[in-house]
């Protein structure tokens with residue numbers, strides 16, 4: 001079904017009948033292209049039995065030989081010719097009166113670079129953006145109700161540094177919370193009395209920002225920009241006279257971090273910007289699904305928006321989709337448009353390029369637009385996957401722990417098995433996220449609301465539209481492929497898949513590494529632990545020769561020599577320079593750190609199959625980890641980086657703690673074994689009895 005057929009009828013129906021402006025999170029798409037109608041996207045009415053709100057959009061994958069395409073549900077989809085006024089009157093205006101009643105709201109423009117976010121939020125003198133259109137209404141309502149309007153304007157860069165754009169000094173903004181209300185130190189609030197006054201203030205600040213970011217740079221620095229419209233009942237006192245606020249957020253453009261660039265700082269910037277976009281997506285997802293924990297603290301921007309996202313606040317996400325239509329490029333499609341919808345620097349040279357080049361850049365941009373949705377959802381979806389399997393994993397962990405018997409005899413008998421369960425080398429790690437992240441919500445197919453579609457993904461049954469049939473004939477076929485856009489899959493389905501992955505992992509031991517490999521791994525781990533543990537055992541000096549590969553001497557391994565000087569008053573003093581508590585703390589933190597480092601190292605180096613052996617990591621999360629590694633060779637440097645794959649630092653800390661306990665036990669057993677052997681040696685030396693060692 002073509003966009004052209006539907007934009008007048010089906011979308012309009014969806015707008016009037018289904019769109020519910022009172023929903024917590026609404027997602028609308030704004031499509032921009034060189035042709036009208038845009039022919040790389042199809043807009044469909046939802047099929048019977050699914051939510052009746054909103055519209056389903058799908059991207060035509062012309063390059064693909066596959067005749068199938070996947071659909072995504074949004075609350076509304078605005079076409080090329082539907083300008084900001086229409087979006088404003090349908091989706092923004094209904095939120096303004098609520099601000100005067102004390103309910104904050106946030107309008108967010110999200111999309112790839114050059115997709116039209118600034119055009120939607122800020123607009124131009126000829127085409128005012130949503131913020132300018134809203135100010136007029138705010139001022140008019142303020143006049144009627146005797147309230148006052150003030151504005152703030154800020155920027156958050158990739159280093160999470162927020163500055164005031166209405167202050168020439170561009171002071172740094174600090175965020176505080178006071179009795180549930182956020183306070184911004186360093187952010188000015190400028191009263192405005194007319195739209196013209198606002199425009200002057202706003203556009204001057206925008207222009208200043210633009211020139212400042214380009215200064216000394218051949219490219220513009222990317223950052224998020226936020227405008228706050230404050231409603232005050234008392235212009236004099238912002239503390240007592242605060243009514244509500246509306247935020248307009250023009251997010252920095254999402255960009256594919258895998259794009260080749262010789263500029264490493266640019267790559268870092270891209271990664272950080274993308275990360276903060278995911279953070280905001282994660283927050284919106286958590287809010288739209290009523291999760292008990294909302295990760296506001298994952299980025300400066302989400303922290304700054306916190307009191308305009310939570311509670312009774314409303315969120316409108318405008319997903320800007322733009323691409324270059326090469327096949328039906330219209331004559332009057334300006335060079336400027338072509339330039340902007342592709343990678344800006346590259347396109348400056350390629351406006352006059354061949355159709356081949358245009359096709360290539362088009363598919364690149366198509367991929368980028370798809371990636372906006374895909375990437376923004378990845379972390380969230382993976383996070384959900386872990387939630388679904390959390391319960392089972394938690395149970396497994398406790399089983400694993402309980403298999404450790406205190407008796408040495410039992411330990412000896414079960415050592416091989418324990419090896420398997422133990423080291424899981426970090427294989428059988430568990431993510432007890434249920435503790436923090438609720439039970440997975442049981443979402444009935446028909447309970448899924450359209451507003452959640454952007455984040456929550458498609459309903460349980462994904463629509464698969466056959467291009468050949470070109471119409472409403474849709475197969476209701478549950479699919480589990482990992483195509484780019486399928487990121488909007490149902491979290492329920494994914495969680496289910498995840499569990500299956502884990503179950504099969506447990507059931508299938510055939511693919512496990514041989515015991516010898518696991519033992520080697522344990523041995524390495526123990527070496528690492530022992531090296532951080534000041535035991536009274538000294539390795540023979542000759543051992544270093546063994547490690548010297550250039551040496552041709554064959555040195556016989558020797559029993560470790562006990563350090564006699566550490567023997568004080570006929571007892572072994574393990575760490576004679578520290579108190580027992582210091583020794584214990586030192587060892588524990590050393591072990592914890594080494595475990596975390598091991599875990600991160602594993603994520604940075606393991607191949608896909610190895611990654612999948614970790615509990616909580618299935619096909620999709622493993623693929624995502626490999627993708628991150630393509631973007632940066634070592635993406636996991638600290639616990640914080642695990643947020644990228646949907647894990648919180650707390651989850652991993654907990655895992656580390658549990659794992660630490662297990663390893664501590666193992667360590668004690670090993671030491672015990674060592675002491676026994678030592679005694680046997682002593683007996684042998686003293687002739688009490690002789691033990692034959694092989």
Ligand SMILES: Nc1ncnc2c1ncn2[C@@H]1O[C@H](COP(=O)(O)OP(=O)(O)OP(=O)(O)O)[C@@H](O)[C@H]1O
Nearest residue numbers: 032111112113114115116117118119120252253340
């Ligand atoms: N609907 C539209 N109609 C006409 N021109 C548009 C439209 N949307 C965007 N443009 C133009 O395309 C260019 C790029 O748009 P814009 O700057 O809004 O993109 P952006 O997504 O904010 O980019 P960035 O990610 O770099 O901030 C601008 O010159 C803008 O005027």
